Amino acid sequence: MRLAFNEDQATFSTVLGQMLDNEAEAGFQTVEDWGRFAYGAALDTRLDEAGFFDAAREEDLGPVAAAAMIHEVAKAPVVIECAASALLRPFLGEDIPRPLAVVVDDAPGAVRFLPQARAIIAISDRAVRLARLDGQAKPEESLFAYPMGTIDGGLSWETLDVDPQAIRTLWQIALAAELGGVLDGGLGSVLRYVREREQFGRPLGSFQGVQHRLAEDAVWIEGGRLLTLRAAARLDPADAALALGHIQSHATRIGYDLHQFMGAMGLTLEHPLHRWTYRARALRAEMGGAPHAFLDYADTRWGGR
Amino acid sequence: MDFAWSDENDAFRTKVSDFLDQNLPNDWQAIARHGPGSREQTEFSLSFCPQLAAAGFLVPHWPAEWGGADRPTWEHFILGEEMWAAGEPRGGQYMNVNWIGPVLMRYGSEEQKHRYLPPMAAGRAIWCQGFSEPGAGSDLASLRTKALRDGDDYIINGQKIWTSYAGLAETCFLLARTGEGRSGIAVFLVPMDTPGIEVRAIPSLIGHGDIHEVFFTDVRIPSSCRLGEEGEGWTIISYALANERVGIPRYEMSSRELDAMVAELKSRGGFGNAAIRTRAAEAAAACDAARMLVYRVVDERARGEPPGTAANLARVAVVEADHKVTDFGMDFLPDCYSGSDHAAFQAHHERAIVTGIAAGAAEIQLNLVARRHLDLPKGA
Numbered sequence: 001m002r003l004a005f006n007e008d009q010a011t012f013s014t015v016l017g018q019m020l021d022n023e024a025e026a027g028f029q030t031v032e033d034w035g036r037f038a039y040g041a042a043l044d045t046r047l048d049e050a051g052f053f054d055a056a057r058e059e060d061l062g063p064v065a066a067a068a069m070i071h072e073v074a075k076a077p078v079v080i081e082c083a084a085s086a087l088l089r090p091f092l093g094e095d096i097p098r099p100l101a102v103v104v105d106d107a108p109g110a111v112r113f114l115p116q117a118r119a120i121i122a123i124s125d126r127a128v129r130l131a132r133l134d135g136q137a138k139p140e141e142s143l144f145a146y147p148m149g150t151i152d153g154g155l156s157w158e159t160l161d162v163d164p165q166a167i168r169t170l171w172q173i174a175l176a177a178e179l180g181g182v183l184d185g186g187l188g189s190v191l192r193y194v195r196e197r198e199q200f201g202r203p204l205g206s207f208q209g210v211q212h213r214l215a216e217d218a219v220w221i222e223g224g225r226l227l228t229l230r231a232a233a234r235l236d237p238a239d240a241a242l243a244l245g246h247i248q249s250h251a252t253r254i255g256y257d258l259h260q261f262m263g264a265m266g267l268t269l270e271h272p273l274h275r276w277t278y279r280a281r282a283l284r285a286e287m288g289g290a291p292h293a294f295l296d297y298a299d300t301r302w303g304g305r
Numbered sequence: 306m307d308f309a310w311s312d313e314n315d316a317f318r319t320k321v322s323d324f325l326d327q328n329l330p331n332d333w334q335a336i337a338r339h340g341p342g343s344r345e346q347t348e349f350s351l352s353f354c355p356q357l358a359a360a361g362f363l364v365p366h367w368p369a370e371w372g373g374a375d376r377p378t379w380e381h382f383i384l385g386e387e388m389w390a391a392g393e394p395r396g397g398q399y400m401n402v403n404w405i406g407p408v409l410m411r412y413g414s415e416e417q418k419h420r421y422l423p424p425m426a427a428g429r430a431i432w433c434q435g436f437s438e439p440g441a442g443s444d445l446a447s448l449r450t451k452a453l454r455d456g457d458d459y460i461i462n463g464q465k466i467w468t469s470y471a472g473l474a475e476t477c478f479l480l481a482r483t484g485e486g487r488s489g490i491a492v493f494l495v496p497m498d499t500p501g502i503e504v505r506a507i508p509s510l511i512g513h514g515d516i517h518e519v520f521f522t523d524v525r526i527p528s529s530c531r532l533g534e535e536g537e538g539w540t541i542i543s544y545a546l547a548n549e550r551v552g553i554p555r556y557e558m559s560s561r562e563l564d565a566m567v568a569e570l571k572s573r574g575g576f577g578n579a580a581i582r583t584r585a586a587e588a589a590a591a592c593d594a595a596r597m598l599v600y601r602v603v604d605e606r607a608r609g610e611p612p613g614t615a616a617n618l619a620r621v622a623v624v625e626a627d628h629k630v631t632d633f634g635m636d637f638l639p640d641c642y643s644g645s646d647h648a649a650f651q652a653h654h655e656r657a658i659v660t661g662i663a664a665g666a667a668e669i670q671l672n673l674v675a676r677r678h679l680d681l682p683k684g685a
């Protein structure tokens with residue numbers, strides 16, 4: 001039992017942190033169009049060129065480093081396709097393009113990252129399939145803070161030579177990491193706000209009604225982060241379902257708190273809060289949401305009726 | 306990061322749990338019904354802890370000088386998990402081995418160490434912790450019990466409340482005031498048979514004889530009973546808390562009782578409902594989140610890092626876990642909370658309702674998370 005990063009993972013996370021500090025700053029300042037999201041194309045390219053998306057397959061980094069990276073990247077106010085690239089792609093075979101869009105169990109409707117994606121991955125109990133994209137994706141307007149799209153045109157699917165259950169587990173871990181990171185990023189933003197913003201002659205963050213709710217949120221996020229890292233280390237289906245269920249089940253209350261404590265400012269497009277909370281709203285419902293993750297867990301730990 | 310136990314850790318856990326399986330008596334569940342503070346369990350600890358000591362399972366983490374084996378932090382912790390999950394057969398003696406002993410090693414005089422440590426290491430010492438008072442609960446620093454210097458003695462007057470184990474304790478680890486403010490607090494190791502001490506049990510939801518009022522009326526003790534210096538009390542209890550850090554590994558019992566609750570439901574064909582299955586998993590998630598947060602504290606300690614805020618987060622999570630499990634049981638197996646067929650669920654319940662209050666309320670931990678971990682400004 002050792003809950004600290006090994007040396008390689010520590011270096012990896014330090015270098016990543018430095019890149020994100022720059023990029024997050026940049027991303028924060030270039031919110032000029034006040035859009036619902038900003039795709040961090042520059043960050044994406046730099047991470048890709050520096051090989052960050054391949055960490056999961058490197059022995060001394062592994063899925064733990066990949067999951068930690070997904071969490072950290074998701075904290076930034078800009079959005080990039082990281083989760084599937086960092087935790088699925090290394091295990092899907094050779095020559096898999098990225099960015100990736102992922103659909104599970106033929107979920108209907110618009111898909112996250114489809115406008116940017118160069119391939120779509122479809123996960124079901126029976127198979128994991130891939131279709132390369134070349135202009136078939138159509139962007140869709142959306143409430144969510146992700147580039148969303150639908151398929152407009154024929155796709156040619158290939159079945160990948162992988163274990164669908166293992167890929168499903170990886171995807172649960174990736175989603176848990178991304179949702180945890182998104183909530184953590186939003187929490188950081190709200191903490192900065194309530195430390196500064198004064199009402200009744202004192203900072204909002206000095207009121208206990210505010211403090212306790214944010215403190216609870218922090219406990220859930222941190223517990224979720226550790227559950228996710230454990231799942232990444234052990235690649236165990238029960239661990240993965242538990243991590244995802246835990247963070248999805250708390251995302252609703254956390255998202256509510258984040259908006260409440262920023263008042264009207266949090267409803268503007270000028271402030272990027274929505275870039276975290278409206279990613280969280282999308283992720284909260286992925287793979288059927290917390291109840292499905294919990295049912296998966298119950299099946300694995302306790303079996304049937 | 307490595308989330309697996311080493312072979313050595315696994316082997317140690319097996320040895321401890323085998324020992325418990327083989328040595329806990331058949332009527333242990335009935336004894337453990339009301340928790341570690343109960344009279345039955347405290348009495349039981351006096352026969353069981355010497356057995357643990359003989360087997361090397363009482364103070365393995367203590368230095369050899371005081372009867373230990375200098376075993377590493379994680380082993381100490383695994384021992385705590387197994388003991389708590391089994392219902393805590395050490396009773397109140399868990400306090401001795403976890404923090405009272407180590408505090409005496411650090412702050413005690415030679416005479417105090419030689420007087421108190423050997424009986425603790427042998428499993429024959431019952432202590433109580435005299436901190437809380439009617440007017441000083443969460444705000445412990447406002448305590449009023451006075452220790453007045455009189456030549457080479459102190460005379461103690463005041464009242465303690467909620468004191469566990471006081472009915473059978475031989476010694477009280479007492480906080481009393483020799484001056485004003487936090488720097489006016491000192492620790493005294495007070496023999497409970499000193500004239501002027503009166504103990505009254507408080508009937509409670511967690512059994513009779515678990516918590517007490519302790520009255521001190523003109524209790525005269527020699528100054529050699531003082532631990533450390535006058536005014537050093539607050540530093541000493543801060544050290545004690547840092548030593549204890551995570552407190553009791555409560556999620557371990559919760560997690561095992563959750564399994565037992567599910568097994569009971571399954572035996573009735575009652576675990577098919579998706580809402581019930583979801584609730585069980587949600588409780589499991591709370592237990593494992595608490596477990597991971599606690600492990601981080603232990604890990605920091607094992608790696609020699611100074612105590613940070615991890616323990617505050619862990620303590621909040623542990624409260625949620627305990628409550629989610631007992632709420633699950635009471636919601637879906639309400640019949641198990643009457644009669645005597647399911648003593649373990651009832652025992653777990655009585656432990657769970659205490660979690661957010663004893664050893665510092667959950668809300669105090671939230672204050673600490675907000676202030677220290679989230680760096681939020683102090684309130685008015």
Ligand SMILES: Cc1cc2nc3c(=O)[nH]c(=O)nc-3n(C[C@H](O)[C@H](O)[C@H](O)COP(=O)(O)OP(=O)(O)OC[C@H]3O[C@@H](n4cnc5c(N)ncnc54)[C@H](O)[C@@H]3O)c2cc1C
Binds near residue numbers: 437468664
């Ligand atoms: C089973 C049991 C065993 C115990 N054993 C011992 C023992 O052996 N020795 C000993 O000294 N003590 C013992 N205690 C006492 C325990 O330490 C106190 O109960 C605890 O410190 C809380 O104090 P209180 O009960 O007076 O609650 P109070 O301080 O009156 O607080 C009541 C509630 O108010 C809220 N609250 C208080 N302060 C704040 C704040 N600043 N911000 C927000 N909310 C707040 C919390 O929700 C708290 O639970 C025991 C308690 C129990 C339940």
